[in-house]
Amino acid sequence: MGKQRVVVLFGGQSSEHEVSCLSAQTIIKNIDTDENDILMVGITKGGKWILVDELADIKNNTWREKGYEVVISPNAEKKELIILKDETYKTQKIDVVFPVLHGLYGEDGTVQGLLELSKIPYVGCGVLSSAVSMDKLYTKIIVDDLGVKQAEYVGIRRDELKDMDKVIQRVEAKFSYPVFVKPSRAGSSCGVSRADNGKELIDSLRLAADHDRKILVEEAIKGREIECAVLGGEEVVASGIGEILAAADHAFYDYDAKYNSEESKTVINPEMPKEVVEKIQQASRDIFMAVDGFGLSRVDFFVENGSNEVVFNEINTLPGFTSISMYPMLFEAAGIDKKELVRKLIQLAVERQEA
Structure with missing residues (x-):
């Protein structure tokens, strides 16, 4: 049996474009080249798909100026990548796609829909789970029925x-300050801010509106920020837990704290009562299955100060795979290194298509 051809899709049109480029480098380095041939396809912020020759071009941030334009054929009988070259074209058969795309136009069911149409196996959650998990408001509606706080x-x-006074009155009638304001469909904390008064709430709402037409205002939870990774298809495995320690000069773990602050830290398997860890793991599996998840996700929680009450925050169906990302670190701590993790994810994608 010959090698299978894996297309790694990265970049994309979302505000998480740069993070996707970092995640892709980690994944490409950990794909077993004894079993797979790799085709790297970068998507520019404008939406152009480009065949990338060298991993170094991603690292050096020069891939957008090189390579031929490509498209994935929607023809389910072909299952191929069309490479546009010198006013003609050639094709390459595709066995599986690894969409390393965070945020809109990648993690929200859009690319998954194209791959379903093309009947090409792909890593990760399907159309429904990607779409509802990307939308924080709809995720909350689903979780409301699970009994998870x-x-x-x-x-x-x-x-x-347009009637800002009315919006402010509605928020203030339900919550006291501070509150957190989030675009409903954005990742890596893009467009998320904390408001400590009415003026800040107005600014926060406008910022969130720059990222999405739906906005979520949430009560502030005082507690530890905890994450749990899940992996699987019919059987779902939950990792241990990781804790986020935001830099002291950040009010919360925002985009800047995640990727630009050396003071922000992640702690794998922090000290926590066993029953609380087990509750987080069970809630992670329950939420993953409730949104019809498949392959991988990272589920984020707060553990409230004093009570140790577990409070669900959000689920990410294509979590970061950078050198500082919690998802691969949690499974490494559980004995599954990055190479084995990537192998399992690709294997799951193929098995789903064959089922």
């Missing part, structure tokens, strides 16, 4: 901000 929230549409 989550932060109280108010959903707001961008067009409602």
Whole structure:
């Protein structure tokens, strides 16, 4: 049996473009080249798909100026990559796609829909689970029925901000400050901010509206920020837990704290009562299955100060795979290194298509 051809899709049109490029480098380095041939396809912020020759081009951030334009054929009988070259084209058969795309137009069911149409196996969650998990408001609606505690929230549409006074009154009638304001569909804490008063709430709502037409305002939970990784298809395995320690000069673990602050830290398997860890692991599996998850996700929680109450925050269906990302670190701590983790994810993608 010959090698299978794996297409790694990265970049994308979302605000997480740069993080995707970092994640892709980790994944490409850990794909077993004895079993797989790798095709690297970068998507620019403008939406152009480019065949990338060298991993160094991603690292050096020069891939956008090189390579031929490509498209994935939607023809399910072909299962191929079309490479546009010198006013003609050639094709390459595809066995599996690893969409290393965070955020909109990648983690939200759009690329998954193309791959379903093409009947090409792909890593990760399907159309439904990707779409509802990307949308924090709909995720909360689903989790409401699971009996898992989550932060109280108010959903707001961008067009409602035309009457800002009315929006502020609605939020203040439900919560006291501080509150957190989030775009409903954005990742890596992009567009997320904390508001400590009415003026800051207005600024936060406008910032969130720059990222999405739906906005989520949540009560502030005082507690530890905890993450759990899940892996699987029919059988779902939950990792141990990791704790986020945001830099002292950041009010919360925002995009800047995640990727630009050397003071922010992650702690794998921090000290915590066994029953609390088990509750987090069970909730992670339950939420993953409730959104019809498949392959991988990272599920984020708060553990409230004093009570140790577990409070669900959000689920990410294509979590970061950078050198500082929690998802691969949690499974490494559980004895599954990055190479084996990537192998399992690709294997799951193929098995789902064959089922």
